[in-house]
Amino acid sequence: MAGLATTFGSGAMTNPINDISNEAELMLLIGTNTTEAHPVIGYKMRQAARKGCKMIVCDPRRIDLVDDADYWIRHNPGTDIPLLNGMMHIIIKEGLEDKEFVAERTENYEALKATVEAYNPEYVAELTGISVDDLYTVARLYATTDKAMIFYTLGITEHICGTRNVMSIANLAMLTGHVGRPGTGVCPIRGQNNVQGACDMGALPNVFPAYQAVNNDEIRSKFEQAWGVSLPANIGLKIPEMFEAAHAGKVKAMYILGENPVLTDPNANHIKEALENLDFLVVQELFLTETAEFADVILPAASFSECDGTFTSTERRVQRVRKAIEPLPGQANWQTICQMSTRLGYTMQYDHPGQIWDEMAALSPSMAGINYERIDQVGLHWPCPSTDHPGTPFLHAGKFTRGLGIFQPSDHIPPGEMPDEEYPFLLSTGRILYHYNVTTPYSKGINSMWDREQAEVNPLDAEKLELETGSRVIVTSRRGQVSSEVKVSDRVMPGMIWMSFHHTATPTNELTSHHLDPITGTGEYKVCAVRIEKIE
């Protein structure tokens, strides 16, 4: 989310989901297979497209929404920046930029102009594999439509240049004045149910709740007073750094709540070694996951149906989660965390999660106006600074969070690893409709229908390798090896194989690249090189 935070001053989705149905005239989807990863948003997009809203899908894979799209840009994996720069090149050449918006609300425009100058349509066509005509069409259509929204997800961020990709998207939106109004904006659709909330709550090494910097003295002393302790000023470790430090023996103890990095993080073997190297590991989990196996103590967790609390959705809407049944382990997660802390020597005492929320909100200006009573029926969008504030469905109206939006031009950054003779296939990974990371495989219904990996391989490659749907293959990368069933499908390009990461029996992340986005530490899950061999 660093990309949007830098350019706009806030990393969050700028516009509400319902703008899709109510406002948008054009949707540009890049690197989001919405009907599978965020189905209900995908359904809304499909309905909007059928009612006449234009839809452009930029994706190397023929995702389902391609069927309802007006244009499908099948650019090569890892060439998002050239594509976006190419569009901006045309927009500037043809004078289609929003001059007033650029002049009044942005800075660093000259640098952008200089960078995209090199991305002439012919050069871009060569890098991306799309036609010059298509590039002109989508560039003009996006620039000349009054209300145009951009959506992206992991297809953009899970690259070595993920942050740069996001900045390029923000550049395009600012260049054409498509920010700060209903039906416009840049919308990163967040993956997991509460990834927005985990960030908002300060489960990040550099900020307290509401993105208040830990190295700001004034802010730190506010939290010191509230919590009655003195607090560290140095920025902490990001996930990949934590595991590096565990490897190096610097981090000795860890507490992991409800996540399974062994299955979901790139380069799983590296994570396992790190966990092995710890002196003491506590995992709070619903199940004995691959990660929990490494624990010294496991605390049983309660599920969403057993706890009161809130989740914050991708559109920054804070909504209630309600306890429907008694917690199976006998206590809710917030109680377990409080008891653990109290036992260690720091008392945490609340009667109800609403009090935890209130403590947080009192310290967080952008959420100060939200409380359980107000969101009892309908959730509110932050920023919501006071209890009479209606919430903020769309950001950056009239002014960016950071003041002026800043163009952050980027040049093409090729993926960290590309196919070669030894590893001739490009592996891309993602989600399928039926699973969500790590809990859905425990749904008996869902697992009985979709219980195994089905790696997608193009028919041309299938013929060469003598594969058919149902064949089994070994997929090998420089880092690991997994076996999988194959599904022959023209959803993927020739030379490409696509796999999900939901199945324990096919731990795809043992294959994925060790390359990271240097800014966010996000793994390059979308591109790595592999070899495919048929198992007889």
Next chain:
Amino acid sequence: MEMVNLYINGKEVAAPTGSTIMQAADLAGIEIPRLCYDPDLSALGACRLCVVEVKGNRLLPASCVTPVMSGMEVFTESPAVIEARRTILELLVANHPLDCMTCDKLGACKLADYCYHYGVKESPFAGGEKHQYKCDDSNPFIIRDLNKCILCGACVRACEEMTGQDNLSYLYRGFHRKATTAGDVDYAQSDCVFCGQCVALCPTGALTEKTMAGQGRRWEIERVRTTCPFCGTGCNFDLAVKDGKVIGVLSNPDSPVNGRSLCVKGRFGWDFIYNEKRLTTPLIKKNGQFEAASWDEAFDLIAQKFNAIKDEYGPDSFAALSSARCTNEENYLVQKFTRAYMGTNNVDHCART
């Protein structure tokens, strides 16, 4: 908005120009029975249960598709209307398996409710041919018993207009007409994505949630409104709870983002909460094996180890991984504990975005 005035059951009401009689009645709080009409779907005008009497009109128009006109005089429960509705219900019931005693939809079945309201218990049309469709329970989520189908078309429209999956349409003619999948195959063999929108909108027991079969009558179910734990869309729904146990998920039309739409995960993925692999007691690893422990033992060991490591190696030898799946409150506590007590900013969460 331009308004027209009309009279419904003698009461003067105003409605926006272009509304239907049914919408005008809804606005005025006057209930007109309906089977095929749904505010989230295009109007079909198929069941005719919503007929009303309009002064000066010899025929009884279907109120869900008839626009209002200024000065119109509408009667929603006149003898002619009641007569017509009874006949429609009798025709539907004539070829319906009256299984209400064991039907999972009773209590939320519009057909049964209207029959009750209009006193229809048996049909003068009975005795004719009845459907003998095989019940489709080819999948773990949805039971499809088309013997109870009244051809209201809500499922067909929901699949097309809410999900856009276009998996359902009408096949065959006359008595054999059927709202079904292409090729009349079971759901499991069709292009169904198991969003369950068809189930949520079906007014009868033709489409029901498999997990709820035999688990309780609709009026015994407590509904607890909550937010989906799977993706970041933030759909709301109700957990259906009976005797302290979740038995299903039901759509809640007041959900601000999704209305009654959900996807397979939100609607049918909840059963992970009862997977027998759920951990219910703390576990402590002894000689490489996990052994059940009490909360006290677990907390004591954690306190001893975490404190010792902090004392010996300093605050930055500790790191916490919080969760994008857990609540805000839990995340707040984890970062507070890490910062305020362990004394380090080594806290992050697994954010695949």
